[in-house]
Amino acid sequence: MKITITPEAPEDKSSVYSLNAAAFGQENESKLIDLLRNSEHFIPELSLVARSESGSVGHILFTKLEIAGPEGVTYGTLALAPMAVLPSLQHLGIGSQLLREGLKRAAEQGYSSVIVLGHPEYYPRFGFVPASKWGISTSYDVPDEAFMAIELKLGALEGKAGLVIYPKEFNEV
Ligand SMILES: CC(C)(COP(=O)(O)OP(=O)(O)OC[C@H]1O[C@@H](n2cnc3c(N)ncnc32)[C@H](O)[C@@H]1OP(=O)(O)O)[C@@H](O)C(=O)NCCC(=O)NCCS
16 A cells, blocks of 8 residues: 655644544543643654555654653653554554654654654564663563663663653653
8 A cells, every 4th residue: 555654734633533543442542642742742743644545544653752860860862652553454564664754754853762662572673672771761560671762873872771751641641
């Protein structure tokens, strides 16, 4: 299937909401996107929609995130969350295209790393490894292998050990 991937436009809001709800089987992730869109963490160029001739079929969101290091120092990174493909169109490579395009655009925008909490079987194929490699941790109680990071610039996470602080919006849904 031929798809194009471009940043979301104002008129995409409802299709982004519904395709995420369909993919996750609940509305929490859709609500999270709406909250993040209205927050300081939102980066309009990194809310990407995959489109086919029939409309929006997938979505991926990267938002600003901080790692709290020692003595009050913080390091900027990106959160990848959520990503979704319409259930009827999963396993066709659309998610992979969204992820590769998203990482490429994030690097072009000058971001140097991305953190994801997700399927440990999925993200490593794109280069994600456990964030514990760099001493980066989360307060969420998740398996080590599900909390992953990738450097978009070699060495970007070296010396950036700390605790990831998810924006409050993540706890509001
Ligand atoms: C995860 C998701 C975005 C992948 O999109 P996609 O277009 O199906 O991805 P691709 O076609 O590029 O890759 C498919 C591969 O992803 C992997 N995959 C898909 N869903 C997975 C899941 N829930 N757990 C682990 N791996 C998964 C499988 O290895 C699959 O390979 P297969 O087709 O050989 O079975 C999509 O399955 C989805 O929307 N799932 C529901 C929402 C979700 O879980 N989002 C991610 C939150 S971390």
